[in-house]
Amino acid sequence: MSEAVDAVLTWVDGEDPAHVAKRRAFDPGFGAAGVEATRFASRDEIRFSLLALLKFAPWLRRIHIVTDGQIPSVVTELWADPAMQDRVRIVDHRVIYAGHEDLLPIFSGRTIETALFRIPDLAERYLYLNDDFFLIRPVQQADFFTEKGPVLRGQWMTRAYGLVPLLQLAVGRLKRRGKNWQPVGFKLQQLRAARLVGWGLRFFSIGHTPHPLRRSTFQRFQAAHPGVIEANMAPRFRHGSQFNPASLANHLELAAGTAVIAPSDNTVYFRADVDKPQRVREKIAEAEARENALFICVNSLDQAGAQVQADILAFLRRRIL
Known part of the structure; x- marks a missing residue:
């Protein structure tokens, strides 16, 4: 397969005093989801995640690191080699939110993920990784894409799973009495994505693994469903109304017959x-x-x-x- 593939990493140094002050200024208060400091903490995981991509997936065209006015030290070191200045790029939130600057700043990974397909000059096929995902062995394009489309890793689950978060919501309200608390579980947001595509009694659940995505899949959905992508790009912190964008793309590919399901034990x-x-x-x-x-x-x-x-x-x- 000769088509170019990029990688996209999301990262933030949440212990940077400027970032801490910004989060505090927009803190939604008690009971909100996704505000815990651990969600923004960094132990230089980005160094290993980035270097692993360069080592084990040398066929990647570019690696885009999406961040909020910051540059990780490993990138500065790599940029000493002029060839790396084009291969490893920093993409600021302001770039992917062009035309929607009023929504910034954003502190939710799920929100930011929704806008990744807007990265300028992003390849049609790309891998999305959090900075706590690491390749540990050599991989090939065929591990993520076939001629048909993405290679998905996960498992089918019944939509009855949706009853569990509803029960959690009821119990949580009784315990917390906090108006901001909402269920934002990883699988629940995938269930919401499946419903957007019209899936029936089950959904395909993905785990913590690199996600192969196609830019045009998001573009076509956005054109056919005005406002849905934009609404998911809006919450500053995780919100109970959100869906998982990678899961949305997966269900669109499955519905179109363009996805291949691989073993999920990698x-x-x-x-x-x-x-x-x-x-x-x-x-x-x-x-x-x-x-x-x-x-x-x-x-x-x-x-x-x-x-x-x-x-x-x-x-x-x-x-x-």
């Missing part, structure tokens, strides 16, 4: 804030031994204990640097 998932040191060592051993483990996701590294952080960072250094 990711080793770390809950760094919950996993105990022994469990982390077991997962590291699994990632090192299992040849079909192409990616890892490390959730909430900033909240992990010192030993867990040290073990995970040592593993990333061995595999990537």
